[in-house]
Amino acid sequence: GEDVEQSLFLSVREGDSSVINCTYTDSSSTYLYWYKQEPGAGLQLLTYIFSNMDMKQDQRLTVLLNKKDKHLSLRIADTQTGDSAIYFCAERGGNTGKLIFGQGTTLQVKP
Amino acid sequence: ETGVTQSPTHLIKTRGQQVTLRCSSQSGHNTVSWYQQALGQGPQFIFQYYREEENGRGNFPPRFSGLQFPNYSSELNVNALELDDSALYLCASSLDREAYGYTFGSGTRLTVV
Numbered sequence: 001g002e003d004v005e006q007s008l009f010l011s012v013r014e015g016d017s018s019v020i021n022c023t024y025t026d027s028s029s030t031y032l033y034w035y036k037q038e039p040g041a042g043l044q045l046l047t048y049i050f051s052n053m054d055m056k057q058d059q060r061l062t063v064l065l066n067k068k069d070k071h072l073s074l075r076i077a078d079t080q081t082g083d084s085a086i087y088f089c090a091e092r093g094g095n096t097g098k099l100i101f102g103q104g105t106t107l108q109v110k111p
Numbered sequence: 112e113t114g115v116t117q118s119p120t121h122l123i124k125t126r127g128q129q130v131t132l133r134c135s136s137q138s139g140h141n142t143v144s145w146y147q148q149a150l151g152q153g154p155q156f157i158f159q160y161y162r163e164e165e166n167g168r169g170n171f172p173p174r175f176s177g178l179q180f181p182n183y184s185s186e187l188n189v190n191a192l193e194l195d196d197s198a199l200y201l202c203a204s205s206l207d208r209e210a211y212g213y214t215f216g217s218g219t220r221l222t223v224v
Contacts, residue, residue, distance in 0.1 A: 004153070031211045041218075042201055042215045042218045043201065043215040045215075048212075050211075088153055088154075090153075097144060097161075097166065097167060097208050097209075097210075098144070098167055098169065099146075099154070099156060101146075102153050103153050
């Protein structure tokens with residue numbers, strides 16, 4: 001089956017690191033994504049990782065992929081109040097162009 | 112280079128009515144996907160269009176239909192609206208159906224009363 005799960009809420013202090021976790025079920029996933037959604041807005045692509053990679057770093061963002069456990073994480077270093085948003089994990093299955101999204105993790109950054 | 116634009120931004124319809132939502136793809140993109148995002152949920156895949164043909168469909172009833180035009184813009188039509196159709200409808204375009212990069216529009220907020 002196709003399912004993506006995320007914890008619903010994370011609260012951190014400004015300047016700390018945030019780690020948002022995601023698990024997925026489709027072993028044929030080719031790409032995995034992290035999207036950010038601010039209130040009333042669409043989805044902003046933060047980063048993606050190809051399924052044959054273990055890690056990808058992009059400035060303050062680090063993505064770790066454990067394909068054996070089907071676990072994906074997003075680490076945000078030096079979290080800022082502007083990082084407060086909902087973060088969605090998504091997988092792209094096999095040969096389809098369909099993205100399967102998790103429910104989203106609300107990140108609250110306290111000053 | 113323009114991104115993905117959707118219209119209208121907000122819409123209120125009555126149960127039983129029909130609605131058409133529009134999407135203009137990012138320049139050079141020939142593939143469009145539509146997603147429904149209910150409040151507090153992640154987006155759910157409705158369908159994808161590639162070069163004017165449907166190229167995959169999610170678990171949505173036939174009253175959800177779409178079109179893609181020669182300029183690769185797209186429409187989502189929903190007939191016989193139900194209260195549960197109230198959601199944010201997102202359009203995403205990609206360079207082609209094999210591409211891994213998707214650009215999302217800001218969405219149309221549909222409220223069915």
